[in-house]
Amino acid sequence: MVLNTKVWIVQDKESATASYAQEAGEALRQAADIVRQGGLIAFPTETVYGLGANALNTEAVAGIFQAKGRPSDNPLIVHVASETDLDGLVLPYPPLAGRLMKRFWPGPLTIVLPVRPDVLSPLVTANLRTVGIRMPDHPVALELIKLAGCPVAAPSANRSGRPSPTLAAHVMEDLSGRIDGILDGGATGVGLESTVVELEGERGIRILRPGGVTEEALRLAFPDAEIVSEPETSAAPEKPRSPGMKYTHYAPKGELSIIQGQPEAVISYVNEQARQSKADGVATGILSFSERSSRYEADLVLDLGSESKPEEAAHRLYGALRQFDEAGIGRIWSEACRPEGIGDALMNRLVKAAGGMLIELDK
Ligand code: AMP
Numbered sequence: 001m002v003l004n005t006k007v008w009i010v011q012d013k014e015s016a017t018a019s020y021a022q023e024a025g026e027a028l029r030q031a032a033d034i035v036r037q038g039g040l041i042a043f044p045t046e047t048v049y050g051l052g053a054n055a056l057n058t059e060a061v062a063g064i065f066q067a068k069g070r071p072s073d074n075p076l077i078v079h080v081a082s083e084t085d086l087d088g089l090v091l092p093y094p095p096l097a098g099r100l101m102k103r104f105w106p107g108p109l110t111i112v113l114p115v116r117p118d119v120l121s122p123l124v125t126a127n128l129r130t131v132g133i134r135m136p137d138h139p140v141a142l143e144l145i146k147l148a149g150c151p152v153a154a155p156s157a158n159r160s161g162r163p164s165p166t167l168a169a170h171v172m173e174d175l176s177g178r179i180d181g182i183l184d185g186g187a188t189g190v191g192l193e194s195t196v197v198e199l200e201g202e203r204g205i206r207i208l209r210p211g212g213v214t215e216e217a218l219r220l221a222f223p224d225a226e227i228v229s230e231p232e233t234s235a236a237p238e239k240p241r242s243p244g245m246k247y248t249h250y251a252p253k254g255e256l257s258i259i260q261g262q263p264e265a266v267i268s269y270v271n272e273q274a275r276q277s278k279a280d281g282v283a284t285g286i287l288s289f290s291e292r293s294s295r296y297e298a299d300l301v302l303d304l305g306s307e308s309k310p311e312e313a314a315h316r317l318y319g320a321l322r323q324f325d326e327a328g329i330g331r332i333w334s335e336a337c338r339p340e341g342i343g344d345a346l347m348n349r350l351v352k353a354a355g356g357m358l359i360e361l362d363k
C-alpha cells in the first residue's frame with residue numbers, strides 16, 4: 001500500500017512568528033493523533049530521526065518493521081516524555097537505573113529495564129523480558145510523545161541496513177510512501193544513535209552499544225559504578241574480514257573499508273587503491289578528517305571536520321555516507337579515529353558500515 005507521506009516543517013525559525021508557532025503546534029497535534037491511532041510518524045530527536053508508533057498497539061508496531069524492512073528479532077527502543085511515563089511499563093529496577101535517568105535524561109541514553117508483562121506490544125521487545133527505554137532531548141520529540149499520550153516505539157527512520165537519517169530529506173529518501181508523515185525539525189544534533197546500557201547487579205553498567213553518552217561521561221558521573229564496555233567493535237585492530245561477514249548496518253551502497261595506521265601510510269595506501277579502482281572504471285570516494293582531506297585523490301572526497309572535533313565527525317557521518325550513494329560511488333575508503341569519547345561510537349558505526357572491513361596498515 002502506498003501512503004501519502006505528509007511533511008510538516010516544525011524547525012525553529014530565528015524570527016519565529018506567532019503564526020508560525022501556531023502552525024507548528026497544529027502539525028504536532030495532527031502527528032500525535034496519527035501516532036495515538038496507530039499510524040507511523042518520523043520525528044527529529046537529538047540523535048537521529050526516529051520512526052514512531054504507539055508502543056501499546058501491535059498492528060502499529062508491525063507497521064514499523066514493515067516500513068523499514070527490519071528483522072523481527074531486533075527489539076525497538078521505547079521513548080517516553082517523563083519518568084512517570086515509566087509507571088506501568090516496567091518492573092522495579094535497581095536504584096542505579098534511577099540515578100542514570102536523573103543524570104542523563106532527557107538525553108541519548110537508552111536503559112534496558114525489566115519489562116512489565118502484557119503491556120507493551122510483544123513486537124517491541126522481540127519477546128525479551130526487558131525493554132530499552134529513553135527520553136529524547138528534543139522539544140519536537142518530547143511534545144509529540146506528550147500529545148500522543150502513549151509510549152512511542154521508535155527505531156531510526158531509515159530502511160533497515162541503510163545509514164540512519166540525520167535530515168528529514170534522508171527519511172523521505174528511504175520511507176516516502178511507506179509512512180504517514182514526517183515532522184521536519186532540521187538537522188539532528190549528535191548524528192549517531194543513543195548509547196544502550198544494561199545494569200548488572202547494584203553497581204554494574206554494561207554498554208551494549210556506544211553512542212551519544214560516552215563511556216567517559218558515564219565514568220565521570222558514576223565513579224562508584226563498574227562500567228564494562230562490550231569490546232565488539234571498539235576499534236580493536238583487526239585484519240580485514242571476509243566481506244561475507246558483512247553486517248547489514250548503517251551501510252552505504254558502495255564497498256567501504258576503514259584504513260588505520262600512520263597518516264602518511266594511510267594516504268599513500270588509499271590513493272593507490274583509489275587509482276587502481278578508477279582504472280577499473282569504479283567511481284571512488286574517500287572520507288577523511290580535514291587535516292588531510294586535500295591530500296587525497298578520488299571522485300568524491302568528503303570531509304568529516306577536524307580530527308580534534310569527533311563530535312563534528314559524528315554529526316556528519318551518516319549524511320556523508322548517503323552523499324557517496326547519491327554520487328554513485330562504488331568504492332569508499334575512510335580514515336579511522338581514536339575510539340575515545342564520541343570517537344568510540346563513531347568507530348563502532350564506521351566498522352559496522354564497512355561490514356568489519358578494518359585494515360590495519362602497521363600490522
Ligand atoms: P535502533 O532502534 O536501530 O536504534 O536499534 C535499537 C538498539 O537497541 C539495537 O541495538 C537493539 O539491540 C537495542 N535494544 C533494544 N531493546 C533492547 C533490549 N531489551 N535489550 C538489549 N538491547 C536492546
Ligand code: MG
Pocket residue numbers: 155156164
Ligand atoms: Mg537503526
